[in-house]
Amino acid sequence: MSKSLEFLTEALRRLPGVGPKSAQRMAFHLLQHDREGADMLSRALHQAVSAVHHCALCNTFTEEDVCDTCNDEQRDRRLLCVVETPADQLMIEQTLTYKGLYFVLMGRLSPLDGIGPKDIHLEKLVARAADGLVTEVVLATNFTNEGEATAHYISEMLKARGIAVSRLARGVPVGGELEYVDPGTLAQALQDRRDT
Amino acid sequence: MDLAEANNLEAAGMAGPPAKSRAPARRHEHQRGYVLHTYPYSETSLIVETYTREHGRVPMVAKGAKRPGSALRGALMQFQPVAFSWSGKNDLRSLTQAEWIGGLPGLAGDALFCGFYLNELLLKLLARDDAHERLFDCYEAALLALGGGGEEAGVLRGFERELLREIGYALNLTHEADSSIAIVAEGRYVYHPERGARRLEAREHPDFEISGRTLLELDTGVYSTPQTAMQAKLLMRLLLNHQLNGRALATRQIFTELQQL
Ligand SMILES: [Zn+2]
Numbered sequence: 001m002s003k004s005l006e007f008l009t010e011a012l013r014r015l016p017g018v019g020p021k022s023a024q025r026m027a028f029h030l031l032q033h034d035r036e037g038a039d040m041l042s043r044a045l046h047q048a049v050s051a052v053h054h055c056a057l058c059n060t061f062t063e064e065d066v067c068d069t070c071n072d073e074q075r076d077r078r079l080l081c082v083v084e085t086p087a088d089q090l091m092i093e094q095t096l097t098y099k100g101l102y103f104v105l106m107g108r109l110s111p112l113d114g115i116g117p118k119d120i121h122l123e124k125l126v127a128r129a130a131d132g133l134v135t136e137v138v139l140a141t142n143f144t145n146e147g148e149a150t151a152h153y154i155s156e157m158l159k160a161r162g163i164a165v166s167r168l169a170r171g172v173p174v175g176g177e178l179e180y181v182d183p184g185t186l187a188q189a190l191q192d193r194r195d196t
Numbered sequence: 197m198d199l200a201e202a203n204n205l206e207a208a209g210m211a212g213p214p215a216k217s218r219a220p221a222r223r224h225e226h227q228r229g230y231v232l233h234t235y236p237y238s239e240t241s242l243i244v245e246t247y248t249r250e251h252g253r254v255p256m257v258a259k260g261a262k263r264p265g266s267a268l269r270g271a272l273m274q275f276q277p278v279a280f281s282w283s284g285k286n287d288l289r290s291l292t293q294a295e296w297i298g299g300l301p302g303l304a305g306d307a308l309f310c311g312f313y314l315n316e317l318l319l320k321l322l323a324r325d326d327a328h329e330r331l332f333d334c335y336e337a338a339l340l341a342l343g344g345g346g347e348e349a350g351v352l353r354g355f356e357r358e359l360l361r362e363i364g365y366a367l368n369l370t371h372e373a374d375s376s377i378a379i380v381a382e383g384r385y386v387y388h389p390e391r392g393a394r395r396l397e398a399r400e401h402p403d404f405e406i407s408g409r410t411l412l413e414l415d416t417g418v419y420s421t422p423q424t425a426m427q428a429k430l431l432m433r434l435l436l437n438h439q440l441n442g443r444a445l446a447t448r449q450i451f452t453e454l455q456q457l
Binding site for chain 1: 233235271312
């Protein structure tokens with residue numbers, strides 16, 4: 001195989017879920033049937049890599065130093081909501097009930113996958129939460145074991161620095177009839193029951 | 197199997213010739229077990245590494261588990277007992293049903309991290325499709341103890357010891373290697389991973405020596421001092437590393453990184 005072709009195949013294998021055989025198929029396809037597409041891909045990648053980086057404040061992807069959300073004067077600067085991904089942030093935005101700011105981890109602790117504190121920008125989060133304006137950090141990581149582990153460590157870190165931390169509540173979904181709620185969720189709702 | 201799935205199988209290093217049928221090609225229904233780990237398989241499917249009481253470690257594909265609202269997702273959580281049903285005989289069985297059984301308190305905080313550690317040990321040291329019922333019961337008891345606020349170090353040491361025993365490396369903590377001489381609390385020993393304890397001469401000072409007291413306390417699982425508990429931890433680490441044969445434990449590494457924050 002030519003050197004350049006080998007290089008391209010190696011590069012394509014960087015994509016998640018792509019093994020050697022499929023990388024080779026993709027390379028052959030691009031060079032034989034879609035040279036225009038190959039050119040487009042190369043330009044788009046180059047442009048994105050040089051223009052897109054992490055927001056200095058919330059860590060999400062942006063082409064500016066600070067993203068539009070963080071720059072929004074209308075937002076409550078005392079609240080900082082921690083989410084795993086930009087998609088999670090979008091979901092919280094859609095509730096129209098949260099007016100604070102965000103920090104996007106771009107992942108979660110996943111010990112068995114080797115994903116640790118360095119991979120989810122915990123030091124940057126601590127610095128962000130200690131800006132003197134934030135009075136409460138809302139942990140909105142997922143309710144998986146990995147999300148819970150992430151929330152636990154963030155909470156310990158922030159509390160040790162005197163920052164108040166809360167965790168998203170969990171329980172029966174809106175409109176949920178107990179008969180049809182899955183038992184795991186119901187068990188959690190019982191455990192997290194509150195006074196009325 | 198669609199193309200994307202084949203690609204992911206390939207990327208996960210699991211491709212290769214079709215498995216020669218080791219396990220019989222029949223359906224298994226409502227087998228008690230746990231999810232050890234899951235990872236993405238295709239756009240909508242997961243590979244689920246399970247540990248079942250009667251069939252040991254069984255890898256399965258959970259089709260559609262990544263779709264929004266999938267009924268499987270809530271059931272495929274680690275550290276909660278699940279009734280698994282599956283079919284197939286290849287390297288990857290097809291998960292047909294996973295039902296939440298419940299009854300365990302669930303893990304939180306540091307105990308949750310201990311749970312990840314137990315799962316990684318099982319994934320790295322236990323062969324597939326070998327039933328280890330006694331170890332399974334020990335795993336379940338460990339989860340129960342961790343969830344109930346049990347003392348973590350003691351729970352981990354007990355499980356590590358049982359795991360080594362199940363894979364053929366039972367520890368001899370009461371007698372010197374190849375002899376009937378009892379270990380004495382005041383003695384100084386060196387522990388060889390495959391042979392056992394040997395008493396040290398006064399002039400010998402190996403890198404890692406262990407007190408007779410530690411060996412005896414590791415045997416009973418009750419530690420009288422932080423020193424013996426720490427020595428027991430280091431000894432188990434040495435023995436596990438020997439079995440891991442150079443493979444690192446990701447959970448151990450990440451736990452260390454978190455302690456430094
Ligand atoms: Zn921002």
